[in-house]
Amino acid sequence: MSAQTEAQTEDVTTEHQSLGTVFSDYRTRVRGGDVGALPALAGVVVLAIVFTILSGNDFTNAYNFSNLILQGSAITVFAMGLVFVLLLGEIDLSAGYTGGVCAAFVGKLMNDHGFNWVPALLGGIVLGALVGLVIGLLVSRLGVPSFVVTLAFFLALQGILLLMTGAGGTIPYRDSHILAIMNKNMPLWLGWTFAAVTVAAFAALGFTRRLARARAGLPTPTLLVWALKSVAFTVVVIAATAYLSKERSRNVFLASLKGVPIVIVIVAGLLVFLTFLLTRTAWGRHVYAVGGNAEAARRAGINVSRVRISCFMMCSALAAVGGVLLASRTNSVNPTTGGTDTLLFAVGAAVIGGTSLFGGKGRVLDALLGAAVIAIITNGMTLQGQPQGRVYMITGLVLLLAASVDAVSRRRAAATGRV
Amino acid sequence: MTATQTEPRPAATDEPILSLRGIEKSFGAVHVLRNVDLDVRLGQVTALVGDNGAGKSTLIKGVAGIHGFDRGEYLFEGKPVTVHNPRDANDLGIEVVYQDLALCDNLDVVHNMYLGRELTSSGLLDEATMETRARETLNGLSVRTLQSVRTPVASLSGGQRQTVAIARSVLWNSRIVILDEPTAALGVAQTEQVLALVRRLADKGLAVVLISHNMNDVMQVADDIAVLYLGTMVAQVKTSEVTHNQVVELITAGQTSDGKFGTKGADA
Numbered sequence: 001m002s003a004q005t006e007a008q009t010e011d012v013t014t015e016h017q018s019l020g021t022v023f024s025d026y027r028t029r030v031r032g033g034d035v036g037a038l039p040a041l042a043g044v045v046v047l048a049i050v051f052t053i054l055s056g057n058d059f060t061n062a063y064n065f066s067n068l069i070l071q072g073s074a075i076t077v078f079a080m081g082l083v084f085v086l087l088l089g090e091i092d093l094s095a096g097y098t099g100g101v102c103a104a105f106v107g108k109l110m111n112d113h114g115f116n117w118v119p120a121l122l123g124g125i126v127l128g129a130l131v132g133l134v135i136g137l138l139v140s141r142l143g144v145p146s147f148v149v150t151l152a153f154f155l156a157l158q159g160i161l162l163l164m165t166g167a168g169g170t171i172p173y174r175d176s177h178i179l180a181i182m183n184k185n186m187p188l189w190l191g192w193t194f195a196a197v198t199v200a201a202f203a204a205l206g207f208t209r210r211l212a213r214a215r216a217g218l219p220t221p222t223l224l225v226w227a228l229k230s231v232a233f234t235v236v237v238i239a240a241t242a243y244l245s246k247e248r249s250r251n252v253f254l255a256s257l258k259g260v261p262i263v264i265v266i267v268a269g270l271l272v273f274l275t276f277l278l279t280r281t282a283w284g285r286h287v288y289a290v291g292g293n294a295e296a297a298r299r300a301g302i303n304v305s306r307v308r309i310s311c312f313m314m315c316s317a318l319a320a321v322g323g324v325l326l327a328s329r330t331n332s333v334n335p336t337t338g339g340t341d342t343l344l345f346a347v348g349a350a351v352i353g354g355t356s357l358f359g360g361k362g363r364v365l366d367a368l369l370g371a372a373v374i375a376i377i378t379n380g381m382t383l384q385g386q387p388q389g390r391v392y393m394i395t396g397l398v399l400l401l402a403a404s405v406d407a408v409s410r411r412r413a414a415a416t417g418r419v
Numbered sequence: 420m421t422a423t424q425t426e427p428r429p430a431a432t433d434e435p436i437l438s439l440r441g442i443e444k445s446f447g448a449v450h451v452l453r454n455v456d457l458d459v460r461l462g463q464v465t466a467l468v469g470d471n472g473a474g475k476s477t478l479i480k481g482v483a484g485i486h487g488f489d490r491g492e493y494l495f496e497g498k499p500v501t502v503h504n505p506r507d508a509n510d511l512g513i514e515v516v517y518q519d520l521a522l523c524d525n526l527d528v529v530h531n532m533y534l535g536r537e538l539t540s541s542g543l544l545d546e547a548t549m550e551t552r553a554r555e556t557l558n559g560l561s562v563r564t565l566q567s568v569r570t571p572v573a574s575l576s577g578g579q580r581q582t583v584a585i586a587r588s589v590l591w592n593s594r595i596v597i598l599d600e601p602t603a604a605l606g607v608a609q610t611e612q613v614l615a616l617v618r619r620l621a622d623k624g625l626a627v628v629l630i631s632h633n634m635n636d637v638m639q640v641a642d643d644i645a646v647l648y649l650g651t652m653v654a655q656v657k658t659s660e661v662t663h664n665q666v667v668e669l670i671t672a673g674q675t676s677d678g679k680f681g682t683k684g685a686d687a
Contacts, residue, residue, distance in 0.1 A: 296523050299517070
């Protein structure tokens with residue numbers, strides 16, 4: 001028996017996995033239905049090519065590129081919050097108006113109560129978290145389906161927003177800091193510093209993780225995999241930064257317009273921070289466990305209702321951030337801030353990115369990729385002079401496509417025994 | 420109270436780690452367990468058998484702390500203890516592998532083994548240590564059926580899933596592992612693998628309680644057989660001292676036809 005055990009030990013600790021092994025492993029996974037970010041990435045690439053062919057420079061110029069980022073960033077933040085709720089297999093239909101109400105609250109704090117922008121913003125986020133707390137309590141303690149609870153909140157918050165702004169009225173945003181988020185760019189040197197830090201952090205993180213595994217004697221992909229990933233990431237970041245650093249003002253004498261939009265720092269920061277929470281902390285692991293099998297999680301000693309409540313709080317708090325981004329872009333809060341298609345685009349973004357509505361499967365990055373797809377469709381079709389009706393139709397079609405990919409890959413996964 | 424028990428006791432190899440004496444449990448008007456005794460010893464597989472409704476699950480849930488017993492003594496290493504909830508049982512080193520296994524399909528083997536008890540270093544998940552220890556535990560149990568500990572549990576076969584659930588239960592320096600019908604849903608080859616694993620657990624010095632309907636499994640792997648009949652423990656005997664038929668008679672009638680074992684309607 002001991003000989004077997006030794007043979008086994010040798011077997012499982014094959015020191016280095018070659019590039020070929022890593023690649024073929026990945027191919028097996030994709031074939032088995034674990035497609036990950038592939039459909040969304042393919043969507044971004046295909047759509048970009050299509051619109052480049054159709055619109056040429058109108059679509060590819062630096063001005064439109066930064067515009068695209070601004071259009072997609074609020075949806076991205078809403079979608080990031082929704083990922084947490086979707087991971088549980090729940091839904092939050094009220095996230096859009098939660099964002100609107102919180103943004104209005106932030107505006108009121110600054111305008112009527114003379115708050116500085118920092119405490120006002122924090123107040124808005126806390127208000128969002130409180131909304132999430134109430135939703136979470138109703139869902140997990142009372143057992144009301146989240147669809148119904150959040151539908152009720154959707155209606156009620158819409159009313160509250162209307163009362164706060166007054167019919168047809170607006171709450172103006174005047175603070176230069178908050179307006180800068182969606183309207184200003186970083187100075188060129190700061191943009192490049194930010195890019196350098198991001199690239200260095202990405203490479204260092206990958207390297208230390210690899211080192212930790214190797215030190216523990218666990219199978220590790222070869223250094224080449226890490227190098228290729230880091231180089232690819234670096235190329236993308238540098239290319240994007242360079243493009244955004246170009247002068248993109250139509251009239252340079254009136255106003256110069258160049259540099260990385262400030263909102264990118266917020267979106268990137270949230271992406272890193274939330275991914276870190278979901279994948280590196282026990283709490284994040286519990287979120288996946290509750291989404292995968294709540295009963296198993298409960299028996300393993302996980303406080304399921306606390307996990308549920310925290311996810312709803314996370315979603316609503318992020319919705320507050322998203323709401324402020326929307327208000328920052330339009331310089332004010334109006335009765336439809338966070339309304340109309342905001343919530344549905346955000347859910348759509350998460351699903352297009354690969355987050356499952358059935359719970360247990362999804363990443364924060366999905367929100368970003370899905371939002372990119374939606375932003376490109378809206379932006380590209382509007383440039384083509386297509387009516388808004390057609391934009392909605394195509395977006396719906398893409399969402400349907402994404403959900404079908406999810407369903408098909410799920411079936412394949414079941415057939416090959418993968419999730 | 421327990422002195423009136425007339426079943427022949429096998430010569431103890433050593434002191435039982437877990438002893439139940441005179442256990443009573445009712446759910447409303449239904450008297451589920453009547454004056455039940457049970458001894459569980461380290462290094463032995465104790466099979467708990469009985470027909471549907473005999474009270475096996477109730478007994479096990481009481482041991483695991485899911486619900487309390489109404490009356491009776493719960494002795495751990497000879498000392499009376501109180502077990503109010505599953506945590507208390509875990510703290511004593513008692514782990515239960517339920518029939519549905521309670522695994523998260525979307526998580527991998529390591530994640531499942533450490534579910535709810537993740538190792539952290541300075542607040543972060545310590546993946547490397549968890550993976551190393553999970554491998555060690557699996558290797559220690561001579562589990563050779565798992566390709567990689569990083570595959571999602573959904574992609575594993577029934578036997579492999581059972582293996583993961585059992586390995587999880589021994590990861591925590593547990594002393595007693597209770598297995599609820601571990602082979603019920605398995606094919607022949609996988610049943611063999613799981614039974615071999617059950618045997619190895621006992622050989623490593625753990626006390627194993629095996630609940631099973633399958634007499635072949637029981638006769639093959641158990642050292643000791645405890646038979647519940649309508650809520651009473653009619654016999655706890657050494658496997659070597661009974662025949663297959665005698666056990667079946669105990670399960671179905673509460674006593675053997677030759678009157679050697681069992682006391683119908685339980686004494687007292």
